[in-house]
Amino acid sequence: MRYFAEFLFNGFEIKKNQVITVESHKIVSVELGTPEQASILLAGLVTPGFVDVQVNGGGGKLFNNEPTIETLQAMSSAHQAFGTTAMLPTLITDNIETMKLAADTMSLALKQKVPGIVGIHFEGPHLSLPKKGIHPESHIRSISDEELALFKRKDLGIVCVTLAPENVPCSIITELVQAGVKVCLGHSNANAEQTTDAINAGAQGFTHLYNAMSALTSRAAGMVGVALLDNNTYCGLIVDHEHVDNISCKLAIKCKNSDRLMLVTDAMSHVGSDQKSLTFAGMDITRNGDKLTIDSGRLAGSALDMATAVRNTVNNLNIPLQQALQMASTTPAQFISLPNSKGRLSVGYDADWVVLTEDMRVLQTYIGGSQVYSANSENQQQNHKGELCKH
The missing domain is CATH 2.30.40.10 (Urease, subunit C, domain 1)
Structure with missing residues (x-):
């Protein structure tokens, strides 16, 4: 054709x-x-086509709540309307049974060649309690052999794991990377030294830069400072004008450049649906415009889609269109090791x-x-x- x-x-x-x-x-x-x-x-x-490495839900379905083929199909279809042609459905911190069910579902989805599904992102459960965000505290834990074996499965396509390096030994990070897992740092209170050690151990990226990680200050670089300075790691950035200030977004793009900065949505089930509220782990997540929050007012994922992320980057951050498109497609494809097929x-x-x-x-x-x-x-x-x- x-x-x-x-x-x-x-x-x-x-x-x-x-x-x-x-x-x-x-x-x-x-x-x-x-x-x-x-x-x-x-x-x-x-x-x-846009490549989104952090997608919790879409089309009225949240992966955690319903880790089924039907959920993956609904998520992919919803995000296709906004230009996403490849995604990593993302499982928020949960119990081991839900993690295994999500993995089995992903394996089946890949065998059935569900359009747009290329792998899975486990965001947790090995995170920092002070930076947990809406991740359920009851499920945040140290890594076990059972979880390590799950992450190293070979039938899940691309596997990405977000972890807090202060709670996971560098030897485990190296083991995961050697097994082909993409290790991202996030939901972490790690200092600059711990963050640098994790990168030296093989960690390749940072999950939703600035959000739920130790900040850059005058006397402590924190995880943010290391992420901005490092030339080789990738950073996801949520450009919904709710998660990150515009100047901070511009600074990240200036430091990382468009070949290391990825646009991500962190989308919840609301995207591609008229859904106003969602219950996850006993929390009510409510949509107000394009902002999702729980009762305390804390942000709870986003209602962002990739096309809107591109428009926000061009129109409100004054980034050239070609750079924005690269950050939405070519760069994330490179990050998840699909440089010869996607992007x-x-x-x-x-x-x-x-x-x-x-x-x-x-x-x-x-x-x-x-x-x-x-x-x-x-x-x-x-x-x-x-x-x-x-x-």
Whole structure:
């Protein structure tokens, strides 16, 4: 199948008048061409599909509450409407039985090739009590052999684990990394030395930078200071204008650059649904606009989607569009070790892309060359020759 893109961001630069040829769900060529050379015309800016490494829920479903195939399907479908073509469904701190059930569900989802699901993110349970956020205190614990074996399973796709390095030995971090696990630091009160030791042991990233981690101060760099200074680790950033101040967001992007800074949603079940309230671990999480809180007023995840994160980054942080798109696609794909299949529109990559309007709204989403979302019902049928709109 051949597609014509009037404007195409390939992960590095924006090109005009590109013809994408897809065979067996993969891109086999991207070259200069004309609409007449393609059977399907893509009206807008075509960009690599967004990759979200921290997604707790969507479509009215929270992974913790219902760790089933149906939940993963609902989550993926909900986020496809906002341009996400690959995600790590994220399990918040829970008991070992729920963790095992979530892992078994992930294994089945990968076997069934549920669109958009590429692995699992265990956010906890080996966290710091002072920085627990809404993670249930009753389930925060030291790592055991049972959990270690769970994280090292080979049938879960990409496995990411967020942990507090002051509560997990560096030898365990190294063991996890050697087993192929992506170790992120977060929900932690670690000092700079403990954080640096964890990086030296192999930790590759930081979960939702600034939030639930020891801060940068004049006399103590904290986890935030080490994260900003280190050139090799990746940082997730929630750009919903609720979790992080705009100046702090700009500082993070300036320090880390767009090849190490990832846009993430930390989305709860509210995204892609009319859901106003949700009960998790005995807490009522309520949506007010785009802000989610529990009764105490504490933030409880987000109602953010990836397309909105891109718009916020461009419109409110004044970051160039190409950098924002890179942080939403190419960089997270690199972080989770999918650099040869996701995050770019180049030969050999999966045919996953998003078609955006000029104001960065999602028109269409494609996974493996097949349309999985269209903003307009009439566009559920693929656009044909002669129907191309100006970008």
